[in-house]
Amino acid sequence: MSRVAYVNGLYVVHADAGVHVEDRGYQFGDGVYEVCEVRAGRMVDERRHMERLVRSLRELRIRLPMPLHALGVVLRETVRRNRVRDGFVYLQVTRGVARRDHYFPVPEVPPSVVVTARRVDAAKNEALAIEGVAVITVPENRWDRVDIKTVGLLPNVLAKQAAREAGAREAWFVDADGHVTEGGSTNAWIVTQDGVLRTRPAEHGILRGITRTVMFEVAEQLQLRIEERAFTVAEALAAREAFLSSATTIAMPVVRIDGQPIGGGSPGPVVRKLRELFHSVAEIAR
Known part of the structure; x- marks a missing residue:
């Protein structure tokens, strides 16, 4: 058809x-x-x-x-x-x-x-989540109003292509202060060593992802604490876990950043729980 x-x-x-x-x-x-x-x-x-x-x-x-x-x-x-x-x-x-x-x-x-x-292919996506994905970092070079979901995505396209050529799944933009903003098509998260979820505040610097918004409700059900605070690449490398969120990835574990492993180099329990519970919290049309 x-x-x-x-x-x-x-x-x-x-x-x-x-x-x-x-x-x-x-x-x-x-x-x-x-x-x-x-x-x-x-x-x-x-x-x-x-x-x-x-x-x-x-x-x-x-x-x-x-x-x-x-x-x-x-x-x-x-x-x-x-x-x-x-x-x-x-x-x-x-x-x-x-x-x-x-x-x-x-x-x-x-x-x-x-x-x-x-x-x-839902099964393929689940298999990807079991393995986890790699990301690279690139300099933030987008306009200031990325909070608007416009079709002007050329910097994102170039960043995603750079990730692919590096054998990674996503690119994280890093601002002039050394803080991660977001991915080429995803929001960026880490889980600190004390189990706190951290993601950048959804102001003008990032898009307020819908999946990101729902993830706050999922975290509440799991009794996880969230900090809306920017994190550096060094903080991400030192984190217990890292992950991406978007409508097409849900919660996708990040296991390497710029070739360096995160945590044990495999998906951790927090992101697995977030992914498992997500659709029971999201609004699904009947």
Whole structure:
């Protein structure tokens, strides 16, 4: 069965899907996106993702393209048409199509909306979590508003590619003060030697990940303490455990940073518990 994409009001064959050459997302990266996990055919934390979408649109002064309930119908229909049981659904909203000009279009044009859905091999992801992953560190070189989930991801792309070429799964950005900000597509965490979860405060320096937000609730159920405080690479190397979080990785153990092992060089018990409990705490559509 061919994959299906939603593009500006139409469900089309994925291979034939496209946007206008002067769509501002293509020309300027003038748009935002969300990625939502699909588990057993149901969307995970849809409400939270839509709340963050609204915030991102507001920050860029792009209007919501349709009511949220209608957007939810489109997301679920795209998942259904692609027969995705385990995977994710991707939503992108741009300022729309207009003559190339740095100024906002006048008069305002309709936002462009693209939705795709893709299956993932859940067993493969679980196997990866059992082994753990490696990360490298790279200098922080992104703009100051990474708290907005924009489609302008070139620094992230270059960082992720550098990680792949180094045999790692992710790259952690490190700021001028030597503190880890976040990964190319994930939030970064450590577990200190005294068992405290530590992650950078979700201010302008990082994206407020939805999975990161839910992880606070999971930690509460496990009676784990969380510190929202930046950590250095040296602190990460000295940690008991480290891990990544995102909609596509959940809690993914980090076992090496820049080639050096973390803890015993294998996934630890804290991240395993966080991963096991996550979906019992997350909001899963019925």
